[in-house]
Amino acid sequence: MNKNSSPVWDFMEKHPWVSVLMILALQSIFTMDYRSLWFSDEVRYADVYHQMKDAGHWLVMYLNGVAYPDKPPVYFWFLSLIDTFTPANGISVFFLGAAVSAGAFLLSTVALARTLGCGRKTTLATGLVLLTNIFFLGIAHYSRMDLLFGSFIIWANICLFKAFHSEDNTKWMLSAFVLMGIATLTKGPLGIVFPILTAFCYLIWKKKLSLFRNKAVLKGVAILALILLAWIIGAILVDGTSFIHNIFYKQIYERAVSSFHHEEPFQYYLIAFPLAWLPWTMAIFALPLKKLISISHWKNVIAQRKDSANDGRDWAWIMFISGFIMLTCLSIKVLIYILPLFAPLAILTARGLLGEDDNPPVINSKKLWIGVACVYILLAVAAPFAESFFPFDFALKGISFTVLILGLGGFALLATRTSDGKTGLLIMAVTMTIWIQPLALKTLPSLDPLMSPRQTGEIMKHYVEQGSYPLAHKIYSGIFSYYAGTDIHETSDFNEIDRLLKEHDKVILVMQKKYYDHWENRPEDVTIINEQFISDRPYILLRK
Template sequence: MQRMWELMRRWPLAALAVLTALQTAGALSARALWFSDEVRYADAYAELLRGHWLVLNLNGVAYPDKPPLYFWLLRALDAVTGVGDPAVFFLGAAVSGFLVLWAVLLWAKALRLQDDAGLMAGMVLLCTLFFAGLLHYSRMDMLFAALITASQAAFCAAFRTGNEAQRGRAAALAMLLAALATLTKGPLGLLFPIVTTLLFLSWRGRAREFFRKDMLPGLAVLLAVVFSWVAAAYVVEGPGFLRKIFYEQIFQRATKTFHHAEPWYFYLVAFPPCWLPWMLAPVALPLRRLVSAAFWRGLAQGRKNASPEADARAWLWISAASGLVLLSLLSGKVVVYILPQLPPLALLLALALRDGSLPWRRLWLATAALFLVLAAAASQGARFLPAPVAPDGGLPGAYAVAGGFAACAAGVFLLRRQEPRHVLLALALLMPAWVQPAARTLSPALDAIMSPKPQALVLQQYAKLGYTPLSHDIYQGIYSYYLGGVIRETWAFDMLDKAVAEEDVVLVIKKKRWDAWTERPAQVTKVFEQWMAGQTYYVAVSRRDGTPPPPPDACGPAE
């Protein structure tokens, strides 16, 4: 084990690339895209291929929710590898995850941590259940976290004592990366690194350094990158589009969102599961120090004369804590927003794991117990399904995933007395034992209850016969990608009644809205039903002349 560790320590980036590949290889085309973000982003990408590369489109109209950078990355991966969609969406997730690990290595170097701290932090992330799952989920959050982490690394280099001569260049790079993060998912990409930097400099009594003239080139880079896209969007879509971005998508979501509104303590509840198994680390940490007045006095007294490692710990703690506070202040909250806070926590845990005097055996025993619980839960996964996904009522892949969890538990338990880095390496090598069957067998089985593809294919069959596809009171763009084109969307029953009276329509509607449609015309006939992501959906068909529509089987195959 030591020989393998030394090899990885010499080539940390290559080692993390191999470990990432072990978790993701062979799973790029394993499953369909799921409700709701995956299929919406897929349609935005399809619209990009049709020419809407500067301002994204969704279901045929401008899409102000997201900037385009992540979709440009997908297009580049598509062009370089030739994998095409939908596989490129999962390739984008894997590549973005690897970029997070690379950024962590750069941050460790900028903080002047020990030579293997970055490698250990990367392995911590790869062994985090939440991170491992996101390697197989098509979102821009991984790229967002990578750019934020890299920006913080550049800011660390810019304000490192003794590096004043390079501050302007390093700060410009940090601002460029923050600007790219902003063009990936919005202004939090700028706020996270800048707030962390300002708070750290304030802690060290150096806040004025951020406002000196050597920061001006970085400010110019930031403004040039962000406002170049804003200006281009204005030219393409006009002032109304910018209002949607700055008022509806930024201001309203931050202050009083109509979507994903949660209480201030949301992340206090959501964070612990996202940090498993490392949420168990306190069993091995000297938490008694936190109730010691001497600890806090020493922390306050040493803030202006700290060592490089103390500076690094302060920067990382400020990054993690300020990010969670900032997220908690926003009106809109989603679990995946936590992702940028995991890299600083991973580096902090890596530093702690280097301390051989701590009783890490407790952590490994707790981790083994957790994986055994997960193994037991996975083996009974079919019992928790809200709807059947297989003819026999089982859950394909569940026992293989359970076996992988059990293997992780056994490995950690057997090596619990070894050096922490060796146990961490073993766990990183064992993670694919459950990740691969989860990605290649279990997740595809869940398409039946997680993907709108079955409904979209029925819509497509009837659309070929001349029926007008229509969705009622459902998120924008849910069906467009698998339908292969724009679907008309209605939000009120009078619009729906008008369409049914004037055209032959194939309609997708939630069961609760179907039941509320009390004046539903008699000729509207249900032809398909699917439970998906928490509720039942119907596909119904109506002919304006009142004659019965053909069943789906008689419509011919969908593409």
């Protein structure tokens, strides 16, 4: 037996799949109904879901009573399955959906590690790296489709890798294209671009591009086309051709070439990705940088690129690098788009930390644990100061517990910094699992007045039930509809607002404060009844 092994690690290594799922369950099980839905995606997707269920919009999604071309239907079908076959109801459906999506992403990442040739040790470590990433933990507790989307992309990668490394490749190739179709109907065409780009670059690297020219690929493309055409034809029959024009031109072409939304500078991901990968970004300082920048090292890598023993490692690197470059080249840049890259990077981090087969670890675990400990302790020290500068009149709850847990985790890593990578991984897993409890149950709910439109929405609902006409000026579409319990007439035209105020005896109107302040010739019979600062701006609620 390895002198550095422990009974806990040995058990987990024998059962890596069950172990990582159990940790995720502990991180999620107490957080199914713990806070309100937040601005902006959670409340909007909740409204889309209820529009689907209540109004029967199963093919073309609707938001606030209007066709919503931004998102395809698969994620909302997935929520419906959870709603139907589990005890979850109300907002717990959305949080359970987030947890199940995180589980799917976690299992797909672990499956990718096994497919790329990792043993049980590295497979377990891969899951633990993911479960101790702060950004992943946050998304696992936020209701949106990206984790499910990423899962299908990762499974498509698994099938493509198997297709290129097995004699009977037809079933794997067809499965890959089916998964790409499902991924596309979950969020969009990046579900095709991510895996195809990885496969194409990998085959170029291996000088095996001819593997892409076979009947299995043509059959796969045909199946993919049939899946997408079935939805497109259904959407045209249900909602007409304007919806399809919106999908292909505005949502796909414009976002890729000249985004109307979330346009960021070229270097955006170079800054954002290291922050999102914390605390594992500290592994950069634990790598043998002199070796990595040496010409001889890269000559050796190129010389060994045809060696089949490196196939798994090369696929992981190419999956990460090609995806990162592709995202950087897109006009639209959103941090959540990087999630599919977490899978290969978690595998590479785990391999580097623990080694694989006869390859020794390349990450200096002592330096890494010192770096991670510094992140934990810095966050613990900064949190109380951040609270003191909090510019709102409500207190953050549970901060003292989160600070204590992070601090203890950091000092535990410092105390065991000379131990092997396994000990540090277990300490991090325990720290994050305990830390998420007060954070999710106390701190995050205390942010509801700032992050959720619930307060304003429920006031609107009360007035609508008394006969007021719901109206909104120039808001992010649909953010109040779920909690208001009704579609809201949205407009950016003050002349239209003036007309509607004259036409209706009772009106409940919401707008940003900056627009209210610049509203010329405001009617005298409108009264401010509520003001709420949501996310990063104040909203005014007015009543006639």
